[in-house]
Amino acid sequence: MTGAWERPAPELASGPNPNVAGLGLEALRALVAALGESPFRAAQIHEGLYRHRWTRWEQFTSLSKALRARLQASTELRWPEIMESVGSEDGSTKHAFRLEDGSLVEGVHMPYGDRTTLCLSSQVGCAMGCTFCATGLMGIQRNLTAGEITGQVVTMLNAHGHAGNDPVNLVFMGMGEPLHNLDQVMAAFALLTDPKGLALSPRRITLSTSGLVSGIQRLGAYARRPRLALSLNATTDAYRDRIMPVNRVWNLAALAAALKAFPLEHGERITLEYVLLQGVTDSLEDGRRLAAFAQQFPSKVNLIPFNPHEGSGFEPPSEERIAELCGLLAAKGLTVSVRRSRGQDVAGACGQLARRHQD
Ligand code: SAH
Ligand code: SF4
Secondary structure, eight states, X not given: OOSTTOSOOOOOOOSSSOBOTTOOHHHHHHHHHHTTOOTHHHHHHHIIIIISOOOSGGGOTTSOHHHHHHXXXXXXXXXXXXXXXXXXXXXXXXXXXXOTTSOEEEEEEEEETTEEEEEOOOEEEOSSOOTTOHHHHHOEEEEOOHHHHXXXXXXXXHHTXXXXXXXXXXXXXXXXXXXXXXXXXXXXXXXXXXXXXXXXXXXXXEEEESOOHHHHHHHHTOSSOOEEEEEOOOSSHHHHHHHOGGGGTSOHHHHHHHHHHSOOOTTOOEEXXXXXXXXXXXXXXXXXXXXHHHTTSSEEEEEEEOOOOTTOOOOOOOHHHHHHHHHHHHHTTOOEXXXXXXXXXXXXXXXXXXXXXXX
């Protein structure tokens, strides 16, 4: 379970010409050098790709017409393509992206409040096999490249007409286990946070993991890295073993030790995601154990009522139980929010719910 997917994403066969979408400055320098052009052109292409989010060579008006024509003839400029988009009542839009090899992954655009959150995939499928998760049931096909990860952002920002300086959060909470593809995820993180490119804030990027301790340790060693969220989802090894096979490799004690050792910046907290499965993970004893787990390090808790899908065999919790668990965690001094709809964390939901149920 630990080794199989911790390897580079494949070199994708993409026709005779290299795809520049997702190349960093160094690679672009090599590309323009091969064309006999000045290194300065690489910076211009980089700016066009990531700051302006241009998607066709004709748009690169900072380059000469002749160079544009040469680039057109000798390269590809191809980001993941939107195959299908489904809007939801809550204002979010789920996009199915088609990749160069025909694989499909999902990304979600969530324009809530004064910020937009984009939910990204890191793999086609997932090897972790969590029993409540639709992606887990698919199994793993492959890792995404840094360009495919970055491309979900570029394509969603373009599709929704975002300005370059719109405040954007990213969460790696789509398909896949990002710590099984850390090299490509971190290469994408570098592209996404480059001040001369997309310039997203590193503090506004969150990587969510099912709990690969080796990956958590690797992530902690980076000087610049995304924030960490852990999908805890159960409070005893017996239940976590059942719904998240990774727990048989790294159990709750191993996880707690890794999270306590994770080097946090001043004010930084680890998010604990907790999927509420009726009758499985939503007891009041679970709530008390969840609180005890969360109190071991700076944390905030995000309760996620199970989102039902066909054949899963699980049910979402009752509203009463969500409110009770919220109240219990808040009474222990923890910061708690409830994910009310796709990706939306309503911090005030506890209070509102508690009040409704008191009345
Ligand atoms: N693989 C990573 C990130 C992708 S899953 C991880 O597991 O953390 C993102 C989140 O969605 C996780 O917290 C996971 O527990 C949760 N999740 C998966 N399937 C769900 C479902 N059907 N309902 C609610 N949450 C779900
Ligand atoms: Fe789903 Fe995340 Fe588990 Fe993978 S690790 S099966 S994406 S919940």
